Amino acid sequence: MDIGTVNTLSYEDFGNIFGNVVEKCPIIAAAVWSSRPFASLSALEAAFSEFIDALPESGKEGILRCHPDLAGRDLQRGTLTKESLEEQEGAGLDALESAEASSMARLNEQYKERFGFPFVICARMNDKKNILRQLSERCQHEGTVERAHGIEEVKKIGRLRLQGLVCHDTQNKL
The missing domain is CATH 1.10.3330.10 (Oxo-4-hydroxy-4-carboxy-5-ureidoimidazoline decarboxylase)
Incomplete structure (x- = not known):
């Protein structure tokens, strides 16, 4: 899907599609949804990353504990x-x-x-x-x-998962 489609997704659809970008942390996708519209895949990636960075240390540890x-x-x-x-x-x-x-x-x-x-x-x-x-x-x-x-690795994982779901910015212009 392209970023335009991402921006039109309902809260529920966005959560269903992006709920596991950060392993077993659908609440992050729910929070990121409210940052729409995203100008690009890079902006969507940044929204996930910024949300994680803004968490207190206990929240970051919680994200790490969700991983198998x-x-x-x-x-x-x-x-x-x-x-x-x-x-x-x-x-x-x-x-x-x-x-x-x-x-x-x-x-x-x-x-x-x-x-x-x-x-x-x-x-x-x-x-x-x-x-x-x-x-x-x-x-x-x-x-x-x-x-x-560990948090930097979580963000790498999330970035790759997002790239698997959303067309890259250069593809969006075609």
């Missing part, structure tokens, strides 16, 4: 959101070797114990090897640094 563990229980049970499933499969997290799966599970637990929220990385911009490396490295961060890093 990578290659975790939700993937095994088939309970991931459609978007998360596609992203994790694309990174090869559904096909981990036994040693990789054990390492991922151990590091995910270590990370959550240290920070109080799951490890978040834009899986679409990484492969399983890089995700495991990043998870190991980021377990060493300070809490405030890691929370900020």
